[in-house]
Amino acid sequence: MSNTVLSLRGVTKRFGGLVAVNAMDFDVTEHQVMGLIGPNGSGKSTTLNLISGALKVSGGEISLRGTPITALPAEQINRRGIARTFQLVRLLPSMSVLENVVAGAVFGHKRRWGQDARRHAETLLARVGLEGKGHLRVGQLTYIDTKRVELARVLASDPKLLLLDEWLAGLNPSELQIGITLIKSLRDEGRTIILVEHVMDAIRSLCDTCVVMASGTKIAQGTPQQVLSDPDVIRAYLGDDDV
Amino acid sequence: MTGTDIRNLILSAIALGICALLPLSGSGYWLSIGVTIAMFTVLATSWALFSGPTHYISLATAAFFGVGTYVTGLGFETLPFWSLIGIAGVIGAVLAALVGLATLRLSGVYFVIFTLGLAELVRQVITWFQNKSGQKGLYVLTDISEAGIYWMLLSLATAVFLTGWLIGRSRLGFALRIIGDDETVAVHSGINSALSKVLLFMVPGSVAAMTGAILAPRYVYIEPSLAFAPMLSFQVVIMALLGGAGRLWGPLVGVIPFTLLWESISSNFPQQTTLLLGVAFLIIVYALPRGFVGLLDDLRHRTRARMAEGVA
Amino acid sequence: MDILITGLLLGGTYALIAMGLNLQYGVARIMNLANGEMLVAGGFAAFWMYTAGQISPFLTIFLLAPLTFVLNWLIYRIMLQPLVKRAKSRGQLETDSILATFGLSFVMVGLMLSVFGGDYFNYSYLARPIVIVGDTFALNRVAAFLAAVVICGALYLWLNHSRAGLSIRAIAVAPDSARLVGINVTHLAALAFGLGGAVTAVGGALLSTYLTLDASTGVIFTLKALIIVIMGGVGDVRGTIIAALLLGIVETLVASLLDPGLTLAAAYTLFILILLFRPQGLCGKKPT
Incomplete structure (x- = not known):
């Protein structure tokens, strides 16, 4: 298997x-x-x-x-x-930090509800470094903290x-x-x-x-060391003239 | 259930008990106002259950209401009255599900437009049927008194508040709040957003149809232009938003003052009700975007902030 | 054949009205639900000028257009621009503008009711028969259609060939990019909103030569214009015209073969079919 x-x-x-x-x-x-x-x-x-x-x-x-x-x-x-974050952080503005994380726990892969979901969300907030901030509104957070909330939300369904x-x-x-x-x-x-x-x-x-893409196509695959020294990859990043 | 829950429940039960005594006052005028207030409480509260979290503005209330009155109008001679209310509720829910399936997958504008014309569409179809069968309107002659209607509406209002309270604590209610905040997050968190919206839209649809069924005996004679009067939909929207659609009890705060205002304007200046409706819409958008409830919240926050400053 | 031509004649004026709404929704991003009231107001103006001063509706429109342009421009600047500024999302602007323009529409109905009363109004202008391919039609319908064609054509040329027109189309397609290439979006949105309102009011004046209007019929026309815009595709001039003609024909068919009371039901059936099968509009591309 x-x-x-x-x-x-x-x-x-x-x-x-x-x-x-x-x-x-x-x-x-x-x-x-x-x-x-x-x-x-x-x-x-x-x-x-x-x-x-x-x-x-x-x-x-x-x-x-x-x-x-x-x-x-x-x-x-x-x-x-499969759970994802977004390129531009997306949080739920009308909800508290804790509720934002609970939102990820209720409907996803592993489902929790009620006290169970809240406790799980609190654990995850502590996990990403936001212990004790569950009651805050998302508008009050710093940028990195909004990213932490989003991460805790996607972790919440045990993807x-x-x-x-x-x-x-x-x-x-x-x-x-x-x-x-x-x-x-x-x-x-x-x-x-x-x-x-x-x-x-x-x-x-x-x-x-790593998988390296250029113009929609996979151009290299391997460990970071391998792909980052691959001439095709360097060409894709820097353009032909610089090689 | 927490202590505050139990306290709120007891207070609500007492308030309900007091409201239920109104017909005993013997005043026909206040009873009739009471029926109107109870009716709009039911309609606006159930409206806000759906439109509050989703921000979809439904103008279909008149359509569902009219269908309900017709259920009573066509069936009261053959079936017991309570069963007609149930039938109306089921038909309303099914109609709402159909409308929801057609429009709720799409943007809010389509939904508004669709619901705006729904009452008119049903009215035209019923009028056409009646013209073909040579019938004009329906007489609804029952022995149901105004007080009976009032008590039935009060029971329905209780049921709506209980439903709203339960939805607020359910997964469905939570899902709808997430959808209202950010639908993309919702679907990527495992929420079937179209299904959730359709399910919740069935609540106001069903409730409005039941309200129509209960109120039909009050009209005695029903015809399409009366049963499907579009004004009803707008009144409901205004009352709910004026009170605040974000809270379960918010619409109630809008229903009472607006009903009283509407009654006095329409008896003193009957030509000006449309203007009043327009001005009310503009006030909501420009002065009270979150309704009276939002205003109260702001005041409370401000006093709390001031008190905190005083302490420090 | 008779039905087809009557439908086309009606559809021509519908196209004009829907073009007005499309300018407002496609460019200014405002779903203007007071559009029908602007139409009725245009009709009222034509009625009043004709009955009070014997002035032909086809002359009235030359006065009506600049007046309603300014009026709508002011409505946008004063009422709607603050909403655009405060909106955090497209959805919020949508809800706010729906409520605000509903408010506006009721205020307008209320004002028209108190000025003109609740009666139907109509007048007899160019009510002479004219024969086209063997069938007779009322001259006023034909004249209104021709005027609508001229105005639609002028608008189409202006949108496709003038600098301002091209900028307006750019905003309709991509508002953010338009801003980047130096187009003053706020200024042009107000312009488009004003222009849309003027076009609608002129459409109302043309309609009033052969349809009976009253202060509260506006909402029916709003609905029809909305349905046409959605069928044709938002911001799509060609689609709007095709959809308007289609609606005109379907309505006329239903009115003459089934029952005149079912015209809105017919429009709705079309609308439902579009929503179910082509929500991007008749000519629109599938959204990716």
Whole structure:
């Protein structure tokens, strides 16, 4: 029995005439942290949106633990165990911090309700470093704390796979260290994660494996050291003239 | 159940008991005002159950209400009255589910437009049927008194408040709050947003139809233009928003003053009710975006802040 | 054939009204539910000018257009711009503008009721028969249709060929990018809102030459215009025209074959079909 969590086979997305994602193939195995990297507009976020069901694929198949999830609506995909954060943090403005996390615990993969859900949410808030801040309104939070709340929310349903869409973007250098440490601790717990990321330090220290995309196509795959020294990857990032 | 829950429950029961004594006062005028207030409390509270969290403005109240009056009008001779209320409730819920399935997947504008014309659509169809069968209106002659109607509405109001309280504590209620805040987050948290919205929309649909069924005997003679009067939908929206659709008891705060104002304007200046309606809408948007309840909240926050300052 | 032409004649004026609403919704992003009242007000003006001064409605529109343009421009600047500024999301602006324009529509109905009373009003202008391909039609319907065609055509050319028109279309397609390339979105939104209101009022004046109106019929026209805009696709001039003609024909068909009381029911049936099968509009592309 293989320990593959997620696999993409020939996944393609077209917007009108534009091919945003072209025949993507990759597998994510259990306890693995996979970096999905590439220049702006290379199709990373689109790939994440296809996996999470925010967009419908134009072709190919996505499966979770061997079961196809390609045609499922987003809420079904979440219930089967894929939870995501958003490139621009999305919190629920009318609710408290604690309720924001409870929101992730009630309807998702592992379902909790009532006191059970609240206790679980409190544990997770402590887990991401927000102990004692559950009663605050989300408008009162600092930027990194809003990111922490979102992370706690996606953890709340005990997902089989976490999708973090540029979770470290926009943090200042000291916050970045805190953020990297936090995600490292998730990796140490044995969680399976796909990171869409631009921050190279984070990619080097967090990812077990990387998939590099350029113009919608996978151009390299391997450990961070391998892919970051690959001439194709350097060309994709810097353009032909600089090589 | 916490201590405050029990206290609120007891206070509500006492308030309900006092309201139930109104017909014994013997004043026909106040009883008739009481019926109107009870009717709008039921309609506005159930309206806010759906529109409060989702921000979808439903103008379908008159359509559901009219369907309810027709259920009574067509069935009161053959079936017991209580069963007609039940039938109206079921038909209202089914109609709401159909409307919801067609429109709630789409943006709020489509929903408003659709519900705006729904009463007129049903009215035209019923009028057409009546013209074909050569019938004009329906006589609803029952031995149900004004006090009887009042008590039935009061029971329905109690049921609506209980339903609202239960929904507020349920997964469905929580799901709707999340949808109202950010639908994208909702679906990526495992919520079936279309289904949740349709389910909740069935509540005001069913309640409005039951209200219509209960009130039909009061009209004695019903015809399409009376039963489906679009004004009803707008009054309900205004009262709920004026009170504040964010809280269960919010609409009630809007219903009482607006009903009294409406009664006095329509008896003294009957030509000016439309103008009043317009001005009320503008006041809500520009001065009271969260209703009286929001105003109260702000005041409370301000005094609390001032008290905290005083202490420090 | 008779029905088809009557439907087309009606649809021509509908197209004009819906173009007005489409300018307001597509560009200024305001779902103006007082649109029908602006139409009735235009009709009232034409009625009043004709009965009081024997002035032809086709002359009145030249006075009506600038007046209603200014009026709607002011409505946008004073009432709606504050809502646009305070809105945190598209959804909130939608709700706020729906409530505000509802308020406006009731205030307008209330004012028209107190000025003109609740009676139906109509007048007889150009009520002469004219023969087209063997069938007779009222001359006023034909004249109103021709005027609508001229105005629609002028609007279409202006939107496609003038600088301001192109900017307005750019806002309709992508408001944020339009801002980036130096288009003054606020200014043009007000302009589009004013223009839309003027077009609707002129449409009302044309309609009043052959339809009977009263102070509270506005909402029916709002509904029809909304249905046309949604059928044709928001911001799509060609789609609007096709949808308007289609609605005119379907309504005329239902009115003459079934029952004149079912016209709105017919419009609704079309609307439901569109919602179920092509929510992006007849000519719109599938949203990605």
